[in-house]
Amino acid sequence: SAVISQKPSRDICQRGTSLTIQCQVDSQVTMMFWYRQQPGQSLTLIATANQGSEATYESGFVIDKFPISRPNLTFSTLTVSNMSPEDSSIYLCSVEAAGYEQYFGPGTRLTVT
Amino acid sequence: DAKTTQPTSMDCAEGRAANLPCNHSTISGNEYVYWYRQIHSQGPQYIIHGLKNNETNEMASLIITEDRKSSTLILPHATLRDTAVYYCIVRAPWGGYNKLIFGAGTRLAVHP
Secondary structure (H helix, E strand, O other), X not given: OOOEEEEOOEEEEOOOOOEEEEEEEOOOOOEEEEEEEOOOOOEEEEEEEEOOOOOEEOOOOXXXXXXXXXXXXXXXXXXXOOOOHHHOEEXXXXXXXXXXXXXXXXXXXXXXX | OOOOEOOOEEEXXXXXXXXXXXXXXXXXXXXXXXXXXXXXXXXOEEEEEEOOOOEEOOOOEEEEOOOOOEEEEEEOOOOHHHOEEEEEEEOEEEOOEEEOOOOOOEEEEEEO
16 A cells, blocks of 8 residues: 655635645655545546656646646645636545555645635 | 446445445456545545456455446445445556546445
């Protein structure tokens, strides 16, 4: 298994600003994923981040809005840019372990006012 | 789009077995069935996965039909702490990376 931490755990931000969310894993992993969970909804995959290469975004998500960094095998960041109230969600990172299970962080609860 | 169909909600009495069904009629031969659960305000938790044989671990059992078009997750002795949303997911290989696509899931309520 993998232990994942995220910072911040929650934040309240004003529209038009940006927030960077950090994801730290206790072991080296190749694949990291970022998800969004809007209120009352299921999880939606934003992008896949592989160390040393550009992140790959799902349909409906673009790099200008959700830039991702993956500087090493244990760390990644997701930035939510130029925020609007519609960006209010829980943002979760996850990693894939050797047995193909994915492990999730506790999430970052973002409220945009 | 998610490739699975699950009931929206289910109830189970504490101490009894909880049987959560999932339909995945369009599953491909190399796709696995994964189960995750999400307890309120927490990140999803991996439960179990399988290809075609039945699987069991310390948390649950997974029964996959012979034609692989459906499966059932079994929690043998449900407790109040098993109250959660349970997601059945067919893993979609993509460019060599195995992303998980979540559907709406089944909201399981375990009651005393």
